[in-house]
Amino acid sequence: xxxxxxxxxxxxxxxxxxxxxxxxxxxxxxxxxxxxxxxxxxxxxxxxxxxxxxxxxxxxxxxxxxxxxxxxxxxxxxxxxxxxxxxxxxxxxxxxxxxxxxxxxxxxxxxxxxxxxxxxxxxxxxxxxxxxxxxxxxxxxxxxxxxxxxxxxxxxxxxxxxxxxxxxxxxxxxxxxxxxxxxxxxxxxxxxxxxxxxxxxxxxxxxxxxxxxxxxxxxxxxxxxxxxxxxxxxxxxxxxxxxxxxxxxxxxxxxxxxxxxxxxxxxxxxxxxxxxxxxxxxxxxxxxxxxxxxxxxxxxxxxxxxxxxxxxxxxxxxxxxxxxxxxxxxxxxxxxxxxxxxxxxxxxxxxxxxxxxxxxxxxxxxxxxxxxxxxxxxxxxxxxxxxxxxxxxxxxxxxxxxxxxxxxxxxxxxxxxxxxx
Numbered sequence: 001x002x003x004x005x006x007x008x009x010x011x012x013x014x015x016x017x018x019x020x021x022x023x024x025x026x027x028x029x030x031x032x033x034x035x036x037x038x039x040x041x042x043x044x045x046x047x048x049x050x051x052x053x054x055x056x057x058x059x060x061x062x063x064x065x066x067x068x069x070x071x072x073x074x075x076x077x078x079x080x081x082x083x084x085x086x087x088x089x090x091x092x093x094x095x096x097x098x099x100x101x102x103x104x105x106x107x108x109x110x111x112x113x114x115x116x117x118x119x120x121x122x123x124x125x126x127x128x129x130x131x132x133x134x135x136x137x138x139x140x141x142x143x144x145x146x147x148x149x150x151x152x153x154x155x156x157x158x159x160x161x162x163x164x165x166x167x168x169x170x171x172x173x174x175x176x177x178x179x180x181x182x183x184x185x186x187x188x189x190x191x192x193x194x195x196x197x198x199x200x201x202x203x204x205x206x207x208x209x210x211x212x213x214x215x216x217x218x219x220x221x222x223x224x225x226x227x228x229x230x231x232x233x234x235x236x237x238x239x240x241x242x243x244x245x246x247x248x249x250x251x252x253x254x255x256x257x258x259x260x261x262x263x264x265x266x267x268x269x270x271x272x273x274x275x276x277x278x279x280x281x282x283x284x285x286x287x288x289x290x291x292x293x294x295x296x297x298x299x300x301x302x303x304x305x306x307x308x309x310x311x312x313x314x315x316x317x318x319x320x321x322x323x324x325x326x327x328x329x330x331x332x333x334x335x336x337x338x339x340x341x342x343x344x345x346x347x348x349x350x351x352x353x354x355x356x357x358x359x360x361x362x363x364x365x366x367x368x369x370x371x372x373x374x375x376x377x378x379x380x381x382x383x384x385x386x387x388x389x390x391x392x393x394x395x396x397x398x399x400x401x402x403x404x405x406x407x408x409x410x411x412x413x414x415x416x417x418x419x420x421x
Contacts, residue, residue: 006153006419010410011352013147019402020126022046022139024119027128032105033074036165036173039101040080043142043163047084050146052161055083059165059176067179069374071170073206073327081176082163084142086149092156092418095341096184096377097145097409098174098367099138100167103130104391111393125396133390136397137190137383137405138163144410157417160184167367170328174367178375186341186416187377188409189368192385195401195408196358197345199380200253200334202261203289204365205298206327208282209234209306212319215279224277225315228270231281234321237309238263238285241302245290253337253361254291260363261288284326288363291332299325330365333372335379341416345382348411354404362387382408 031039044056059079064070088094106116106129114120120127126136145161162182164173191198211231216224242263250260265285271278289298303323310316337359346357362381371379384401 006151007411007414009151010147010153010414011407013150014143014403014406014410016399016403018143019139019406020121020399022142023126023128023131023135026135026139027119027130028117030117031101031130032103034076036102037078037080040082040163040165043101043138044082046142047082047161050142051149052084052086052145057081059172061172064172064176064179067175069175069370070172071327071329072166072172073169079165079172079176081173083182084145084161086145086155086159088155088157088159088417089420090156093186093416094158094160094184095413095416096160096162096182096187097141098162098164098187098189098371099134099141100164100173100367101135101138102165102168103133103135104168107393113394124399126399126402127394127396129395132192132385132395132397133387134191134383136385136402137192140384140402140406140409141190143406144413147410148413153414154420155413155417156420158184159413159417164367171330171367171370174370175374178370183375183377186339187371187379188341188345189366189371189379189381190383190405191366191381192383192387192390192397193360193362193381194386195349195354195382195384195404196360197342197380197382198360198362199337199339199342200291200361201332201366201368201381202250202291202361202363203293203295203298203332204328204330205287205289205295205325206284206329207287207302208284208324208326210322210324211281213277213279213281216277218275218277221277224279227278227281230313230316231268231283233309233313234306235265237305238265241305245288245298245301248290250291250361253359254363256360257363260361261290262363263287289332291334291361293332295329295331328365331369331373333369335372339378341378341380344412344416345380345408348408348415351411352404352407354408
C-alpha cells in the first residue's frame with residue numbers, strides 16, 4: 001500500500017458518527033471528584049475493540065506523593081492508567097497521543113440548558129460536561145489510532161494512546177506514566193486549542209492566603225480588627241504583581257491573549273458569625289507563570305509582594321499574612337516552535353482541509369509540562385474545542401472540529417511514525 005493510498009484508506013474510516021457515539025457513551029460516565037476508574041475501563045475496552053494492544057495498571061498513589069512533581073487537590077483511593085499501542089515494525093519515530101478522562105464538577109446544574117451528564121447533539125455541537133475538556137480530544141485520539149489499525153496500515157514507529165487521570169487537579173496520571181517510563185519521540189496532548197498547535201504553555205500555581213484579624217462583638221466592632229478589611233491592600237499588591245509578570249508579554253506565541261499569565265483570586269472565606277468581627281480570612285487563587293520562568297521564582301515573587309504590602313500596614317506588619325502553596329502546581333513548559341512535530345501537524349491539518357495552522361501558546365497549565373519535563377518527550381497541545389467553553393455551563397465541542405482533529409492526528413501519525421510495506 002503506497003503512502004497516498006494508506007492515507008486515503010485511513011481517512012475514509014474516520015466518520016462523525018463514531019466520534020459522536022463515543023461521547024454519547026463517555027459523557028454520562030461521571031469522572032469528576034476523583035471518580036475516574038469507570039471511565040478508564042471504558043477507554044480500555046474501546047481501545048481493545050479497535051484492535052490496539054492495551055495495558056491497564058493500578059497507580060501507586062502513595063509512592064507518587066513522594067515525587068517532587070506531585071500535586072493534587074482531590075484525595076483518591078485508587079487510580080488507573082491506560083495505555084493502548086500499535087507497535088511499529090521498526091525504524092520509525094514513536095508518537096504518543098495523551099488525553100485525560102477527569103472532568104471538573106458541573107456546578108449549579110440549573111444554569112445548564114442541557115443536561116450536563118448526557119451528550120446532547122444540536123446545531124453541529126456535542127454538549128455535556130467533558131465534551132470539550134477533554135473527552136472529545138481523547139475520542140479523537142482513539143478513533144485516529146483505530147482507523148489506522150482498521151485500515152491495515154503497518155506503522156514503522158510505535159503509536160501510543162495514553163489515557164490518564166487527575167489532569168484537572170495536578171496531573172497524577174501523566175506523572176505516573178512518566179515515572180513508569182512511558183515516553184516517545186514526540187507527543188500530542190489533545191487539549192482544547194480550537195485546532196491551534198501549541199508548543200508552549202504557561203504555568204499555573206494554586207495558592208492560599210491566610211489573613212489574621214482580631215475578633216470583637218459587632219456592637220463594639222472598633223475594638224476588633226476585621227481580617228476582611230485587611231484584604232484590599234493585599235489584592236492591590238496581587239494585581240500589581242500580575243502586571244509585573246506580564247510586562248514582557250509572552251512573545252509572539254502569546255500575543256493573542258490580553259493577559260498571557262493571569263493572577264486570579266477564586267474564593268474568599270472570612271468569619272463565622274454575622275455579629276462578630278472576623279478574625280480570620282482565607283482566600284484561594286491561581287498564579288500564572290511566564291514561559292521561561294521557574295515556579296520557584298513565581299512563588300517567591302508572590303510571597304515578597306505580600307510581605308511588602310503587609311509592611312505598609314501597622315496591623316499586618318505585626319501579623320503578616322501567610323502564603324500556602326496547595327493543589328495544582330503546574331510548571332510552565334515549551335519546546336521549539338520549529339520542532340518536526342509542529343511541521344507534521346501543520347501539514348496534516350492543511351491536507352485535511354482545516355488549515356492553515358495557527359501556532360500559539362496557551363495561558364493555562366496542562367500535562368504537557370509533565371511529558372516535557374518528566375518524561376523527556378517533546379510535546380504540543382492540539383485538540384478540538386475552545387478552552388472558553390471548558391469548565392462552563394453548556395460546555396460543548398463542535399462536531400466539525402472533532403472530525404478535523406481525528407483526521408489530522410491520524411495523518412500526522414502516519415507521517416511522523418512512517419509506514420512500512
